[in-house]
Amino acid sequence: MTITPLVWGVTIAIIIALLAIDLIVAAVKPHRVGFKEATAWSVFYIAVAIGFGVWFTYTFGGELGTQYFAGYLVEKSLSVDNLFVFVIIMTTFAVPEKHQHKVLTFGIVLALIMRAIFIALGATLLSLFSVVFLLFGLLLIFTAIQLFRHRDQDPDIEDNVVVKGARRLLPVTDDYVEGKLTTRIDGRRMVTPLFLVLIAIGSIDLLFALDSIPAVFGVTEEPFIVFTANAFALLGLRALFFLVQGLLDRLVYLSTGLSLILAFIGVKLILHWLHVDINPAVPEIPTLVSLGVILVVLAVTTVASLIKTRNDPSAKAHAGSIRAHKPKPSEGSDTHR
Template identity: 75%
Template sequence: MLEISGLEWVITIGVIIALLAVDLVLAWWRPHRVGFGEATAWSVFYIVIALLFGVVFAMVHGWDFGTQYFTGYIVEKSLSVDNLFVFVIIMTTFAVPEEHQHKVLTFGIVLALIMRAIFIVVGATLLNYFSFMFLVFGLLLLWTAVQLYRHKDEEPDIEDNLIVKSARRLFPVTEEYDGGKLFTRENGRRVATPLFIVLVAIGGIDLLFALDSIPAVFGVTQEAYIVFCANAFALLGLRALFFLVKGLLDRLVYLSTGLAIILAWIGVKLVLHWGHVDISPAIPEIPTMLSLVVILVILVVVTVASLIKTRNDPSVTAKPGSLRARKEHTDQGR
């Protein structure tokens, strides 16, 4: 059982808030187009911070917990790449000016952290009191894996999102951006700008990804502290990673397939853990180290295979995948 003191929690949360504050200040006070060099520097910085934290954490609490952290971090980092796909679609759909993309991403990261912190508390409580929740989480991940694989060549319909449609019904929206404002005045009345709808869309997507990613990382570890840190450090580098790899995302044609396999693997791991605890100790469990190796191998194979595929056929472009068919597809089938 991992024992984390109140001081460790305070220091960890303080460091994360400080890093978020730096991103927030840069986004709101110096809106600009983020170049490749800047994106690379920030990406390396956040990865190094995450790795250093993992090493220090493992040295203090043992490498068994350290392995759980690194596995959880890699799972969340790989899922965050799919999150980036959807962010690109949102930015493109609403034609977000480049100087405001930094601000939108930072908002998305902050909101994602808040949502995931809430889900972590709820998930840890449920697992602590109801062991059958391992089975529920496992089946949820298996369902998600199947749906993601079925719709791996599709894109989520942002405009069909319930939260986005509700926001459009509640607020009149202008056609043009007004700098970095969320609301402006048009013909004497207060109206929302497209930037407001973009933030609403980002929030809705964050909620959906939190529902998938939290059960996934609980399949690696049941320690709430490790789950929180793996999520936080994976998300902190998301803004810089967006500007670094958005040109490469189109080439990761097998990413959705790889993520579906990873989610299915973790789903099976959770179901076996439930069986081991609630049915019979004879039911085997999947070791965390084996999961780490399997996930790394899947990611390497997916990346290499994708790059080979797009090199041989440049017309092929990647899709982020979806958990359901686009509305126009279902309408055509009626």
């Protein structure tokens, strides 16, 4: 597939314009985002993503269009896990509601930048060394196993090495100083807790990029599809946060479902490597089958979660963690999955 510089330029311009709108709204009028506003923005971003997919399918064919929608679905499902972590960060740092819009928008910008870097790096490596498919597959399977093992835990933000380093090295104010990142107190330049929040989100975004980029490369090898699937999934993340933050606790099997999706894509990547490098007789998993598996896993996960929380209202969802950590005293009394 050949994407002209014009198509790349127009696509990137649209994404930047949508981000600019979010930044302007967040900066000019900080406010608590209500349900109606969040719903409207969520519908808008989903419509934009679907509209792009329809145009892309019509222009480049059904196979590539299927790859785009499968990639978008993978990234959208992984982005919901991002929301869990965003909620944890907001709670840990007691971010005022009127500043959460700004934090999320900056977090999405950081995530897009990191993913763009990883996409370029991943595409280059895949074009030079097909063994990277094997490495990506093994990485996803390892991540899936770890996520499943620690599916009843949440990432420990306070134990984040970047956040801990920032606390030691930087003078931090006690309050958010009207949403500023830095301020001057008694002639001394200090950072606000909002600065630490952005550091926490940035470091978490880096970890998510390490998982999401290999996952979407398991669906398609086209850098343009990888980039647009990531971009459109992330653009709707800010609105989705305010729309479903009250429902996230009910998705008790989400991390289990995501671990299954990551493991499936990891196997798909390994089979592709075996087919290309070892023996052409090794079967590959078609993209349409991948799309079906992802849809089924997400549907079953959602329905099972809702049934579980209806029968057991005390059940609480968790983001899952790649590594174990000691639960805090307040966590010991929670009823897990």
